[in-house]
Amino acid sequence: MERHAEKGPESDLLEARNITKYFGAITALDRVNFHLRRGEVLGVVGDNGAGKSTLMKILSGLYAPSEGEIIFDGKPVRFSSPRDAHKAGIEMVYQDLALAGNMTIYENIYLGREPGSRMLGLSIVDQKLSRTKAQEHLDRLKINVKSVDQNAEELSGGQQQAVAIARATAFDARVVIMDEPTAALAIKEVGKVLDLIKGLKDHGVGIILISHRMDDVFYVCDRVMALFHGRNFADAPLRNTNRNEVIGWIMGTKGHDQAVAHDQVR
Ligand SMILES: Nc1ncnc2c1ncn2[C@@H]1O[C@H](COP(=O)(O)OP(=O)(O)OP(=O)(O)O)[C@@H](O)[C@H]1O
Ligand SMILES: [Mg+2]
8 A cells, every 4th residue: 555655646757668679589678668757766687688788778769679669758759869868858877988088077068969059050069158067067966076177087987977977967867877887986986976876866867777786776776676588577666675685686586496596695
């Protein structure tokens, strides 16, 4: 009953039904269902090759699904590029960041999307406005950098991740997908990125966090879903599960099988 009340009248912000993805002879995803609510932080877990990144690349417009449909804000959508998804407010932060090291922080945030005007088909970049807006946005997210004129390559891993998140949220994102955002970070930087995620959640942004780190999942997520061999395997609010159970899901074990499996993990 409690669970029902909590679900409330709100529909899902993003939903995917029966998503199948073939890469040649490989079935990377097999009739996967997915949903995300407003302001929800969803952890997505699964072993290497389970299909996590593929599913997220479909939701963010990089890949088209072979079968299945995506519903955003109650309407069926078909994204044919990340630009389409971006227009709808869905952003993905890739694991390899894709910041341009030899460009400044503000250029990275607005890369190719700078505020400015268009004249005779050419866009006129307003550098001053870009810098001010970038600084304001970083301030809003409580991201500290010396100056927005600093080159991205001078930043620590955590700062780079923060700038990548700033880039993803610079244009009223409604869904932010993060693929292993803390995998390459030192411990003290991990906390900052996770707190950034909490801040976005407080602004009503729906967040999908792919992570192999149980500490991250249990610190920041509201719900966790597991994929196994390209299929839905488990899905539960965080308070109804625990680390050992989730580790079991990653290995494809549930219930009775788990006692055995846990002897094999720390
Ligand atoms: N572009 C591609 N071309 C061919 N096969 C692919 C492609 N992308 C993914 N695959 C295959 O699809 C399956 C799912 O891969 P995916 O990258 O989604 O896994 P993952 O869950 O993100 O794994 P990891 O935890 O290692 O990042 C794998 O078998 C992978 O080899
Ligand atoms: Mg992946």
